[in-house]
Amino acid sequence: MGLTGWLRRYATPCPLLVTVRGGGAMRLAAEREFRERGWAFASAPAEADLFVVCGVPGPELQDAVERVWSELPSPRARADIRDAAGAVGALDRAHARLDDAEEQRADTQARGGGGVAELPMADRVPDRDGLVLDQLHVSLGPVLPDWPAGVALRLTIQGDVVQSAEVEVVGESGAGTSPWAGDARAAALDSVARLLTVCGCDNAARTARRLRDQLLAGVADDAELHRFTRRLRRSRTLRWATDGLGYLEGARGDLAGDATQRWRRWIEVVEQPERSGRPYGGRAERAQVALEVLPALVEGQELTAVRVVVASLDPDLDALAPAHPQGTQW
């Protein structure tokens, strides 16, 4: 078997998770498996060796998915999860392919050398202070970890400051597939987990995902939930990370205030046991409002702030009615 086989035998896969609209339930199943197996999430293709696509991408998203797949270094394997029940099987098969020396050799030869496509050349335009600076066009989403499914944010940036932003909805509607019909508290914890990851609280995000899975399985311990929410409330660095970002004037219902106020509202939901088993209402309306206000909230902000703002709004496009055709400009 040799050294290579020996090293591979002990290696744990590093999955890059992509969620397509309508793939929420599949993502939950995959994330639970990762957590129980101790597989660490990748934040970029260069890090990953397992490419996990949750849901069935339409033709438009397929391009983006294939491009990201081509950026994974060898050895690599892909798991297309098309329904939640098949998640475990798909992951097991992909893991086996990853360890299959013959298949990996063939894959590496087939793709040849070649590097990753470079960025388009930068333009030069005046920035907000009147200096002429390089301007780049980058896209956040639709294929990005810890990012709401189906959202693409086309940004024009100078340095790490966003000059202009456009929101695009990519992929076919996943209406009616929202996995949160069952539990408002689990849905809130899912949003919290994503925000925590974006804010660099990896450890707390793991706890949030575990508690979410326990709530969905009906085995959550209320005392532990309260310990966790207290920990978040007391975290000064978390408040530092979210304070003052994405401020929305009143009359926006659940989305009013800054990012801190929004995650605190999620935590209040988690702290109310009487809400377990009740659907999390108003998600469609929130998603709608979030998509409308997003460009104005992120223009003039740094990239970190953009991620925090998006995570704090966490639009659930699967809650939207299918009235919006794909590729809609907002």
Add this chain to the structure above:
Amino acid sequence: MVSAVTQAPVWTVLLVPVLLGALGFGGAAFARVLDARADGRGISMAVLAAPLAESGRLLLQQRRAVIASDRLLARTGVVLVPVAAVLAALVVPLGGSTAGDLSVGVVWFNAMEVVVWAALWMAGWGTNSVWGLVGGYRFVVQGLSYELPHMFALITVATGAGSLRVSEIVAAQDGLWFVVWMPVAFAAFLLSALALAFSGPFDTATGGDIAGGVLAEHSGADRLLLLVGRWLLLAAAAAMAVPLFLGGGAGPLLPGWLWTLVKAAAVLAVLVWIRSRTATVRMDRFATFGWMVLIPLTLLQALVVALVVAAEGV
């Protein structure tokens, strides 16, 4: 009673990377244990050995590069990170002996960690990627915020001991450890230890919000070197806290070298724990905190220590 620190034979230089690697591995394994607990997994041998398994995985991974990236620049930066960490640890005495008893030991340590600024910036810039570039610049901004409090903390220690030589700093703590009467400098040193190792609340340069930043386009052995370098830096900073603030190898019963290791492991454990309990600090916030709070406090600490030293000298 502190036994005097003396220069060890030259071959002990070879021991430095081994011991530093063991300490860094311990830190990485402890971080995995904290993660496993949050995940609700049991603590097994697989969890403890996970950093080794991950290293093996990265060794087998293909190295890739974006077209038109500056590979020489990027790879120079990548290699410099672990090298700088080992060089910084040269001046840390193990009990009563040290591999490099330089007359300017404290300055040497400081200089090696500043090498990391350049290294990380090169590793980010050279990849021809938005994320790497943004990450590299973020680290330079972070350096501007943490470096002054860090240097004031080091100067405070040097003032208290009246020397830049690490062995004399250890000797000056005979009877009273510096941590007791320089608590602010110690706290500032711990914060900057996390910052110089781009870890924990100061990991903006490699943040998940920019797809890993400096790490974004590095795979395989390049990525491994950056990650190993990060743990070595954190371990080196934790080990340096021992001679600077915690009396070096002083302690009852156990031999000096073991006390050094125990203290360094304890400091490292505290750093890893802080890392797991905090969110990434936004650089605009930290710049304000650094200049408005940390610098005045560390200056005040330096003033107090200078006055005490002057009063004793009279």
